[in-house]
Amino acid sequence: MALARAAGQAGPGAALALLWLLVRAAAPPAVCAPGDSGCLRLSVADLFDRVIRHSGRIHSLSTALCAELENRFPARDNELGKPARRCPTAGMLTPNGKEYAQKIPREELTYVILKLLHAWKEPLSHFNQHMEHHQELPDDSLSKAKQISKMVHELETGIEKVTEKMQSMGIISNSLHGMASSEAAGFSSTNEANMMSDSDFIHCFKRDSNKVQCYLKILKCRIMPENSC
Numbered sequence: 001m002a003l004a005r006a007a008g009q010a011g012p013g014a015a016l017a018l019l020w021l022l023v024r025a026a027a028p029p030a031v032c033a034p035g036d037s038g039c040l041r042l043s044v045a046d047l048f049d050r051v052i053r054h055s056g057r058i059h060s061l062s063t064a065l066c067a068e069l070e071n072r073f074p075a076r077d078n079e080l081g082k083p084a085r086r087c088p089t090a091g092m093l094t095p096n097g098k099e100y101a102q103k104i105p106r107e108e109l110t111y112v113i114l115k116l117l118h119a120w121k122e123p124l125s126h127f128n129q130h131m132e133h134h135q136e137l138p139d140d141s142l143s144k145a146k147q148i149s150k151m152v153h154e155l156e157t158g159i160e161k162v163t164e165k166m167q168s169m170g171i172i173s174n175s176l177h178g179m180a181s182s183e184a185a186g187f188s189s190t191n192e193a194n195m196m197s198d199s200d201f202i203h204c205f206k207r208d209s210n211k212v213q214c215y216l217k218i219l220k221c222r223i224m225p226e227n228s229c
Contacts (some may be wrong), residue, residue: 031158044171047162048220051155055213058151062206065144069199072137087204089119094211101218107172110163113215116208117156124149127201148205171223
């Protein structure tokens with residue numbers, strides 16, 4: 001608490017640096033590393049807790065990086081004076097608000113979460129390559145970008161483990177595979193990402209990372225209503 005107060009008094013830059021240090025210090029290993037048989041022995045509730053915490057760390061990192069980039073590279077304005085921002089996932093249908101997310105089938109909500117994460121993997125990889133050529137950016141910002149990309153892969157793997165667990169227990173059906181095969185081929189977000197400024201790109205990712213975390217919390221509550229959330 002004393003460190004947080006000191007950082008707040010020192011200004012927003014110090015506060016962001018402290019947030020990054022706290023996130024790094026608190027970050028455990030991957031949600032479910034490949035070949036980690038221990039994940040199979042965890043309960044559904046424990047697996048959900050892991051992925052929700054992991055998604056929270058991703059959102060914290062993206063929030064800090066977004067603030068840094070917006071300070072260094074203000075968002076472009078178009079001729080109408082409005083931000084020229086079209087997110088890479090703008091064409092993707094997602095639940096609009098908590099109320100709707102609580103109503104759609106659990107399988108569909110699970111698929112939306114996985115689809116969002118998958119859609120960002122390639123754009124984040126290109127973004128990292130692009131960021132490496134920014135000589136004026138501090139190493140801390142570059143490190144955040146790489147960490148976010150790595151953690152998105154880990155989160156997708158972790159949610160796949162949760163999905164397998166739920167399917168094996170009959171909590172959700174296996175219809176998820178049909179959804180993936182029918183829609184995956186028609187979506188590409190890389191072109192839109194290439195047309196964006198760095199700060200716009202991370203702003204869009206921050207928005208979607210918040211969606212993922214909210215959807216995960218809603219999905220857990222729907223599957224385990226005894227948590228009274």
